[in-house]
Amino acid sequence: MSLPAGPKSPKIWQMLQWITTPFSFMRGCSDRFGDRFTVSLSQNLPPVVFFSNPQALQVIMTSDDSELFDSPGDLNTLLEPLLGTQSLMGLSGDRHRRMRQLLMPPFHGERMRSYGQLIRDITEEVMRERVAGKTFPVRKSMQKISLRVILRAVFGLNEGTRYQQLERLLATMLDRMSNPLSVSLLFFPMLRQDLGPLSPWGNFVRTRRQIDQLIYVEIAERRTHPDASRNDILTLLMSARDEAGEALTDAELRDELMTLLVAGHETTATAITWALYWIHKFPTIRQQLLKELQALDGPLDPGVVFRLPYLNAVCCETLRIYPVGMTLFARVTKSTVELTGSSLEPGTVVIGCIYLAHHREDVYPDPDEFRPERFLERHYSPFEYLPFGGGVRRCIGMAFAQFEMKLVISGILSGFELALTDSRPVRPVRRGITSGPSPFRMVAC
Numbered sequence: 001m002s003l004p005a006g007p008k009s010p011k012i013w014q015m016l017q018w019i020t021t022p023f024s025f026m027r028g029c030s031d032r033f034g035d036r037f038t039v040s041l042s043q044n045l046p047p048v049v050f051f052s053n054p055q056a057l058q059v060i061m062t063s064d065d066s067e068l069f070d071s072p073g074d075l076n077t078l079l080e081p082l083l084g085t086q087s088l089m090g091l092s093g094d095r096h097r098r099m100r101q102l103l104m105p106p107f108h109g110e111r112m113r114s115y116g117q118l119i120r121d122i123t124e125e126v127m128r129e130r131v132a133g134k135t136f137p138v139r140k141s142m143q144k145i146s147l148r149v150i151l152r153a154v155f156g157l158n159e160g161t162r163y164q165q166l167e168r169l170l171a172t173m174l175d176r177m178s179n180p181l182s183v184s185l186l187f188f189p190m191l192r193q194d195l196g197p198l199s200p201w202g203n204f205v206r207t208r209r210q211i212d213q214l215i216y217v218e219i220a221e222r223r224t225h226p227d228a229s230r231n232d233i234l235t236l237l238m239s240a241r242d243e244a245g246e247a248l249t250d251a252e253l254r255d256e257l258m259t260l261l262v263a264g265h266e267t268t269a270t271a272i273t274w275a276l277y278w279i280h281k282f283p284t285i286r287q288q289l290l291k292e293l294q295a296l297d298g299p300l301d302p303g304v305v306f307r308l309p310y311l312n313a314v315c316c317e318t319l320r321i322y323p324v325g326m327t328l329f330a331r332v333t334k335s336t337v338e339l340t341g342s343s344l345e346p347g348t349v350v351i352g353c354i355y356l357a358h359h360r361e362d363v364y365p366d367p368d369e370f371r372p373e374r375f376l377e378r379h380y381s382p383f384e385y386l387p388f389g390g391g392v393r394r395c396i397g398m399a400f401a402q403f404e405m406k407l408v409i410s411g412i413l414s415g416f417e418l419a420l421t422d423s424r425p426v427r428p429v430r431r432g433i434t435s436g437p438s439p440f441r442m443v444a445c
């Protein structure tokens with residue numbers, strides 16, 4: 001079949017570039033081949049066609065599960081060793097739809113807003129641990145905040161030995177999974193060799209086992225002592241029944257909990273870390289944000305903070321310039337699809353590229369400049385600005401992540417004075433299947 005042009009370099013070289021330098025790889029391809037090109041990204045995927053034109057993205061994002069496109073979960077198996085085979089990300093069709101319906105409500109509306117004070121308190125608690133005059137790694141602190149928030153939402157836990165063990169083990173495992181060596185384990189299954197607890201895969205398997213044990217003990221305890229008054233996500237999932245009246249099995253519960261913990265923690269921490277970098281790199285942006293916060297009367301009300309226009313613009317620009325999820329999940333054509341001049345045969349794997357869509361000169365003039373005002377000056381369509389994806393696989397944590405970002409940033413800015421420790425530019429790098437800033441430190445003044 002004839003696919004749009006793309007690099008002719010060997011498949012393994014393209015994969016290595018995608019793993020180690022994804023941003024320059026995507027930029028290089030779009031400079032050479034325009035806004036559609038074909039690349040090889042992984043051993044278990046056929047060649048993949050990237051699109052970043054808003055018209056093409058509109059078709060891809062609005063035709064899921066139609067006669068044009070499918071969004072099969074078995075193309076999203078990169079994180080399966082971590083999330084398990086029943087994870088929402090790996091499900092397709094009706095099972096996927098039903099599981100989304102179960103998992104979405106806690107991350108929206110009243111239920112989401114009830115976490116406002118908790119997010120505030122956790123931010124304060126973690127930031128108070130910083131000692132004035134001593135530098136600290138920003139990502140670690142933001143991860144601590146987002147992990148505590150999501151653990152609390154998912155399990156309703158925030159103290160006790162089991163909670164502390166889970167927090168420690170998850171933080172260690174997710175941090176390790178983001179270094180380039182461990183990322184290779186995800187992309188190259190043949191490297192997954194258990195050569196003892198010190199080998200990367202051996203270590204991963206043992207930590208995962210410990211985490212699973214803690215989760216299964218928690219599930220067993222909840223089954224023995226059900227408490228209908230609890231409103232955490234685990235309680236909700238345990239009481240859910242499918243059309244045949246069947247409850248989720250322990251393995252299904254474990255995989256969904258793990259999915260929410262992983263997807264909900266790393267991504268949000270990255271977004272907040274980037275935002276703190278931009279805000280402190282450009283003093284005028286910080287001043288403008290402080291002015292907006294100081295104009296509010298009395299203690300910061302989460303609902304009011306959520307709607308602040310300049311804070312919103314800063315968060316949007318943060319997620320535009322280096323989107324944490326660089327692409328949408330892959331889709332597959334079900335019939336012959338005409339897409340902005342390309343005729344794609346049935347079975348073609350297509351990826352909407354968030355990063356390239358966010359860097360189109362015609363939509364975002366000077367796309368490499370961090371300029372929050374662009375979000376005050378005009379409105380962008382969901383096919384021009386799409387940090388949370390779209391269609392049947394749109395991020396279920398979108399509202400929750402934006403809420404958390406705004407509360408953590410406003411809490412830090414209004415309670416603490418921070419500064420970057422040096423003026424070296426921070427670069428975007430791969431972190432597992434997502435991207436984030438290269439490590440940097442700040443200091444509490």
Ligand code: HEM
Nearest residue numbers: 089263264267271325328329388389390393394395397401
């Ligand atoms: C700034 C933070 C976040 C960003 C940038 C982000 C981004 C994304 C993106 C781009 C997708 C793929 C969408 C698509 O292919 O159309 C996605 C999917 C997903 N996200 Fe997020 N996300 C964030 C936070 C969260 C949070 C807080 C949660 C949960 C609590 C979450 C849970 C999920 C899940 C479960 C999926 C898979 C959905 C499916 O397969 O149906 N994410 N996210």
